[in-house]
Amino acid sequence: MGRSPCCEKEHTNKGAWTKEEDERLINYIKLHGEGCWRSLPKAAGLLRCGKSCRLRWINYLRPDLKRGNFTEQEDDLIINLHTLLGNKYVSGSISSGANFSGWSLIAAKLPGRTDNEIKNYWNTHIKRKLYSRGVDPQTHRPLNDSTASTTSNKNTIINNISIINSSSNNNNNNGSFQLVSGYKNAKINVTKLVSEDSNSNSSSAVSSEETYHHQQLINLDLSIGLPSLTSHTQVNTNKLKLEQLQGDEQQETKVITTSHGLCLCYSLGFQSNQVCCCNKTIGNSINTTTAADTNMYRFYRPMDI
DNA sequence: AAGTGAAGCAACCGCGTTCTG
């Protein structure tokens, strides 16, 4: 049940773009801006599909693109974000209409890089890098981990977590959001972010119930830098802990909260209300502090179920 | 120098969701 083609295929060029085509597209967008990709080719005098124009502009012609090799820092960030977000397209998960997906979200955290570029880089470089480290690039588990079966996707879903807005059916919008498995029937449950005093160790900071779950978690030492926090916000280490949900075939979620109400959507770089409706982002003032304030989230992977 | 396979990457494709008339 496909869709009708977006353009007349018999009258469009395909394949590599010529310099002249590039110049036409650049000049047109400089004059008229982006938008209405369907009508752009005709208006710009290009015998190209609108989708093709959009792809060419976004991936190669945009003036803010950074070309060249990826840095080690970029490598690490991509790996970490992929561990958290995966690469699955989870369109329409956000009530505001924004789409969540792996590559595009990762690209949003790497200025000047495109999702296509990151995707290619992942497939050609990082996969190999992870294999050489003995890590499965899909599950981010050790290759010799017999429990990380690729055939039981429903049980290994960390890289298919999507973020959705807080449930509209309750009023629990206190800076919360949900992480939901992208796999049907996945039995992952997300517990809350447990705030810790920076001087205390993790075991003393969690309740007995949390300690129980803590013992079942594997620390992958996956850390993602948070935007700096302002002075009015205590610097806390927050742990996102994923626990297994036992004996329940239903996919289930719990709301994640932080002690200071920082929305993880924000921590991932979204502006206030851009993707979630929690109204708990710290706002513009968050940009004013130093790297010394930088906090880190540490993510844990659940044991297999 | 020529042939061949691997690697890299630009571009295409199909599909899900949102938008619009």
Next chain:
DNA sequence: GCAGAACGCGGTTGCTTCACT
């Protein structure tokens, strides 16, 4: 409310370049 258009995404293809024999 509905249908088709538009957009944006991940997956995949296929061309080009590179390395090796």
